[in-house]
Amino acid sequence: xxxxxxxxxxxxxxQWYLDIVREADMAEVAEVVKGCIVxxxxxxxxxxxxxxxxxxxIKETGHSNVYFPLLIPESFLRREAQHVEGFAPExxxxxxxxxxxxxxxxVIRPTSETIIGYxxxxxxxxxxxxxxxxxxxxxxxxxxxxxxxxxxxxxxLWSEGHxxxxxxxxxxxxxxxxxxxxxxxxxxxxxxxxxxxxxxTEQEKFAGALRSYCIEAMMQDGRALQAGTSHNLGQxxxxxxxITYTDQNNTVQHCxxxxxxxxxxxxxxxxxTHSDDEGLVIPPRLAPTQVVLVPIYKNEAExxxxxxxVARITADWKGRLRFKIDDRDNxxxxxxxxxxxxxxxxxxxxxxxxxxxxxxxxxxxxxVPGREGKSFxxxxxxxxxxxxxxxxxxAALFARALAFREQHSAFVSTYDELKQQIERGFAWxxxxxxxxxxxxxxxxxxxxxxxxxxEQPGTPGTCVYTGxxxxxxxxxxxxx
Amino acid sequence: xxxxxxxxxxxxxxQWYLDIVREADMAEVAEVVKGCIVxxxxxxxxxxxxxxxxxxxIKETGHSNVYFPLLIPESFLRREAQHVEGFAPExxxxxxxxxxxxxxxxVIRPTSETIIGYxxxxxxxxxxxxxxxxxxxxxxxxxxxxxxxxxxxxxxLWSEGHxxxxxxxxxxxxxxxxxxxxxxxxxxxxxxxxxxxxxxTEQEKFAGALRSYCIEAMMQDGRALQAGTSHNLGQxxxxxxxITYTDQNNTVQHCxxxxxxxxxxxxxxxxxTHSDDEGLVIPPRLAPTQVVLVPIYKNEAExxxxxxxVARITADWKGRLRFKIDDRDNxxxxxxxxxxxxxxxxxxxxxxxxxxxxxxxxxxxxxVPGREGKSFxxxxxxxxxxxxxxxxxxAALFARALAFREQHSAFVSTYDELKQQIERGFAWxxxxxxxxxxxxxxxxxxxxxxxxxxEQPGTPGTCVYTGxxxxxxxxxxxxx
Numbered sequence: 001x002x003x004x005x006x007x008x009x010x011x012x013x014x015q016w017y018l019d020i021v022r023e024a025d026m027a028e029v030a031e032v033v034k035g036c037i038v039x040x041x042x043x044x045x046x047x048x049x050x051x052x053x054x055x056x057x058i059k060e061t062g063h064s065n066v067y068f069p070l071l072i073p074e075s076f077l078r079r080e081a082q083h084v085e086g087f088a089p090e091x092x093x094x095x096x097x098x099x100x101x102x103x104x105x106x107v108i109r110p111t112s113e114t115i116i117g118y119x120x121x122x123x124x125x126x127x128x129x130x131x132x133x134x135x136x137x138x139x140x141x142x143x144x145x146x147x148x149x150x151x152x153x154x155x156x157l158w159s160e161g162h163x164x165x166x167x168x169x170x171x172x173x174x175x176x177x178x179x180x181x182x183x184x185x186x187x188x189x190x191x192x193x194x195x196x197x198x199x200x201t202e203q204e205k206f207a208g209a210l211r212s213y214c215i216e217a218m219m220q221d222g223r224a225l226q227a228g229t230s231h232n233l234g235q236x237x238x239x240x241x242x243i244t245y246t247d248q249n250n251t252v253q254h255c256x257x258x259x260x261x262x263x264x265x266x267x268x269x270x271x272x273t274h275s276d277d278e279g280l281v282i283p284p285r286l287a288p289t290q291v292v293l294v295p296i297y298k299n300e301a302e303x304x305x306x307x308x309x310v311a312r313i314t315a316d317w318k319g320r321l322r323f324k325i326d327d328r329d330n331x332x333x334x335x336x337x338x339x340x341x342x343x344x345x346x347x348x349x350x351x352x353x354x355x356x357x358x359x360x361x362x363x364x365x366x367x368v369p370g371r372e373g374k375s376f377x378x379x380x381x382x383x384x385x386x387x388x389x390x391x392x393x394x395a396a397l398f399a400r401a402l403a404f405r406e407q408h409s410a411f412v413s414t415y416d417e418l419k420q421q422i423e424r425g426f427a428w429x430x431x432x433x434x435x436x437x438x439x440x441x442x443x444x445x446x447x448x449x450x451x452x453x454x455e456q457p458g459t460p461g462t463c464v465y466t467g468x469x470x471x472x473x474x475x476x477x478x479x480x
Numbered sequence: 481x482x483x484x485x486x487x488x489x490x491x492x493x494x495q496w497y498l499d500i501v502r503e504a505d506m507a508e509v510a511e512v513v514k515g516c517i518v519x520x521x522x523x524x525x526x527x528x529x530x531x532x533x534x535x536x537x538i539k540e541t542g543h544s545n546v547y548f549p550l551l552i553p554e555s556f557l558r559r560e561a562q563h564v565e566g567f568a569p570e571x572x573x574x575x576x577x578x579x580x581x582x583x584x585x586x587v588i589r590p591t592s593e594t595i596i597g598y599x600x601x602x603x604x605x606x607x608x609x610x611x612x613x614x615x616x617x618x619x620x621x622x623x624x625x626x627x628x629x630x631x632x633x634x635x636x637l638w639s640e641g642h643x644x645x646x647x648x649x650x651x652x653x654x655x656x657x658x659x660x661x662x663x664x665x666x667x668x669x670x671x672x673x674x675x676x677x678x679x680x681t682e683q684e685k686f687a688g689a690l691r692s693y694c695i696e697a698m699m700q701d702g703r704a705l706q707a708g709t710s711h712n713l714g715q716x717x718x719x720x721x722x723i724t725y726t727d728q729n730n731t732v733q734h735c736x737x738x739x740x741x742x743x744x745x746x747x748x749x750x751x752x753t754h755s756d757d758e759g760l761v762i763p764p765r766l767a768p769t770q771v772v773l774v775p776i777y778k779n780e781a782e783x784x785x786x787x788x789x790v791a792r793i794t795a796d797w798k799g800r801l802r803f804k805i806d807d808r809d810n811x812x813x814x815x816x817x818x819x820x821x822x823x824x825x826x827x828x829x830x831x832x833x834x835x836x837x838x839x840x841x842x843x844x845x846x847x848v849p850g851r852e853g854k855s856f857x858x859x860x861x862x863x864x865x866x867x868x869x870x871x872x873x874x875a876a877l878f879a880r881a882l883a884f885r886e887q888h889s890a891f892v893s894t895y896d897e898l899k900q901q902i903e904r905g906f907a908w909x910x911x912x913x914x915x916x917x918x919x920x921x922x923x924x925x926x927x928x929x930x931x932x933x934x935e936q937p938g939t940p941g942t943c944v945y946t947g948x949x950x951x952x953x954x955x956x957x958x959x960x
Contacts, residue, residue: 028599030548030595033552033553034577038599039546041614047547048545064521065521065524065528066518066521067518067637068518069510070621089578090578093575093577094575095575096575097573098569098571098572099568099569108550108574115510122508138619139550143578157547
């Protein structure tokens with residue numbers, strides 16, 4: 001397998017991404033189903049790791065998993081005015097079933113606020129039924145025109161949370177708790193992807209939300225990727241679906257609801273944050289295989305000797321490390337090294353006859369390719385050393401991604417500076433424009449306001465576009 | 481909550497089932513989406529337990545998880561003649577998407593042999609690519625006329641395995657390995673449901689299969705429930721989708737493929753095997769909550785004392801037991817006991833002020849309701865005692881279900897005996913009839929041949945219907 005199967009990032013960033021998806025054998029475009037991909041074992045295994053980590057956090061914060069129907073009566077979508085406007089153009093419609101034309105068509109869920117809202121209205125009677133904290137792992141469908149593996153596909157997999165509360169303050173607390181404690185924590189601690197926590201502008205918010213919050217990450221081409229959203233839906237869906245409760249004073253009130261989601265696009269974010277020109281790089285906490293051990297030998301005698309050492313070395317790995325021993329006979333060590341590099345396994349251990357004699361092994365870090373990342377260490381204490389190394393790699397990947405983001409972020413005070421900076425990455429700017437100003441900037445620069453960061457300097461300045469005084473800063477960027 | 485919220489089995493078995501589903505808060509019929517249910521937290525949690533156990537077995541036997549598109553081009557379904565005949569009448573069809581009429585409609589997958597076959601043909605080149613062992617967790621849709629929660633719903637959740645092999649023998653080995661080591665083992669060891677492993681007749685086999693194997697369980701009304709199927713698809717799909725490989729002699733050959741599946745109908749099988757007139761009964765290995773502890777007190781002083789004891793008693797439960805402490809303040813102990821009985825938690829621990837003084841607790845087994853299942857035991861050694869008790873309950877539930885099946889099974893040697901026996905349960909009979917004989921019996925008795933058991937007596941006898949000599953026995957029953 002020649003090294004140049006992967007286009008360099010410098011040469012063609014988009015092609016680099018597609019090459020990684022293909023060469024790490026993560027997914028394949030399903031050209032017979034518009035805009036869909038097949039999740040292959042290496043791609044799906046990462047999603048399973050993500051699911052496990054997210055599911056733990058979702059359950060630990062008091063939510064229960066449920067499953068609602070895939071199909072939604074078409075009329076449900078129309079009940080919330082902003083919602084239908086946002087989603088009607090991109091739904092897939094079931095008009096026939098069981099050999100007959102349906103009296104009312106169904107849409108395949110693009111998201112489930114409407115169908116879940118309908119049932120919440122049936123289930124919630126009194127303040128004692130609140131909060132209602134639900135989550136579902138499901139497939140959803142949005143008929144997108146331009147698609148790209150993981151990042152934007154017509155069908156995708158996701159977790160969608162839906163909750164109902166007695167007061168606006170509680171709904172807001174839930175929305176922000178999910179943003180901070182579940183999504184940002186997962187992105188930074190597990191994916192090693194630094195994110196900006198922020199509020200979406202009116203133009204960018206979810207169709208039907210009062211306020212949308214998001215986490216935004218920077219990819220290696222300087223573009224932004226929205227990695228998760230959490231919406232305070234206010235009473236919009238509660239009014240559309242009549243979700244009410246009787247409070248302590250026996251008065252009937254509308255609930256306040258929230259919804260939030262993260263999807264398989266996170267796999268795209270993972271690839272574009274950490275990978276390099278050699279292939280995929282997976283942070284250890286998400287890696288389905290954290291360590292691959294490659295035995296090296298030239299003849300049967302060496303093989304026996306090496307195999308004994310490998311059994312001894314790996315004896316206490318089970319339960320502590322997720323590992324593979326690559327003892328395929330028909331392939332050279334070099335071929336194997338290359339393959340595992342392409343596939344992003346964080347640590348490689350090599351054991352040859354000389355290592356057996358010396359009581360050592362060679363240890364290679366995927367995040368530092370080539371000689372620099374290779375060391376020769378004793379077999380004694382190896383397991384503990386690898387456990388520590390994996391945490392080092394996890395931290396190093398986060399630090400590298402954070403440094404990259406900082407190097408590609410700048411404060412801009414004029415529209416010209418803004419135009420220049422969005423060619424490089426994130427442009428932080430004071431902002432006091434309106435929706436129309438925002439649209440005009442988007443038309444002229446293809447950049448959008450990614451978010452109004454929750455952490456604000458608080459100092460006064462002047463709006464980058466209108467020149468009006470304001471204390472509010474926003475982040476502009478081109479986005480996936 | 482009065483006890484009579486659940487209809488007795490003797491009075492109305494079908495209503496009993498629906499009452500359990502409702503009162504244990506497992507699911508709700510989604511009347512706005514034809515034949516669908518909402519999986520509520522208590523129902524979905526059981527599915528998650530099942531998924532974990534099945535997924536472990538599927539992975540341990542060498543399969544990788546993947547995910548293929550929900551939508552299948554309509555023409556794919558037509559490529560295999562028996563397959564289209566079996567599934568075309570019950571598919572849901574997407575004719576419009578993204579605001580436009582599609583040039584070719586898609587069907588929502590009723591099962592994925594066709595779309596996966598299409599990709600297998602692209603991925604498999606040589607014998608080195610075989611076997612290809614895939615599984616996916618997915619939702620599927622079959623437009624059924626008569627539906628019932630969990631047992632038969634238009635949309636359901638399942639695991640579907642799809643594999644490709646070089647030879648018929650290997651495909652057959654895979655088909656039977658899944659039947660025995662994954663499905664039957666899971667049903668008996670985890671669900672505590674005894675099953676008969678058998679071969680389906682031609683009439684009952686999967687649309688497109690060479691041979692279909694199944695596991696069949698007996699419900700408490702004596703009817704059979706097919707709890708899992710494993711199909712040797714022969715070369716039918718390989719020929720329809722051109723799934724070929726080059727063998728060691730450089731000759732191009734068609735592959736042999738298999739498929740197999742278990743679904744959320746297993747939740748229905750679980751309910752109908754173990755539950756009683758008091759509510760749901762869940763075997764400990766599948767119970768999301770294995771133990772509920774109910775503290776009992778009348779005043780603040782008692783409450784403080786009991787709470788201290790509870791903290792001490794449960795100190796080492798985490799990681800060893802899945803448990804809940806029901807310290808809700810506004811409900812009586814009796815109400816709580818009743819609720820957890822309805823919901824099927826295997827073991828209840830009661831701790832009151834007298835228990836604190838005596839250093840004891842009350843222990844109640846869900847599988848033996850009332851006084852008989854209650855004992856008073858020392859707090860010392862309680863955790864170990866509960867761990868052992870849970871395994872005892874697991875074994876007792878299996879033994880009870882097995883005894884029930886044996887009591888409701890009989891060998892029949894005449895058609896009249898067969899007609900009588902299927903009113904009670906399973907009828908074992910010698911069989912040498914043809915497809916038409918089988919259909920006639922079904923029309924006359926509403927019973928079908930559930931399977932040709934893999935374990936056969938091997939002794940000669942005469943066919944229950946034709947009187948011809950044969951050594952083959954089959955099992956007749958009415959089925960869900």
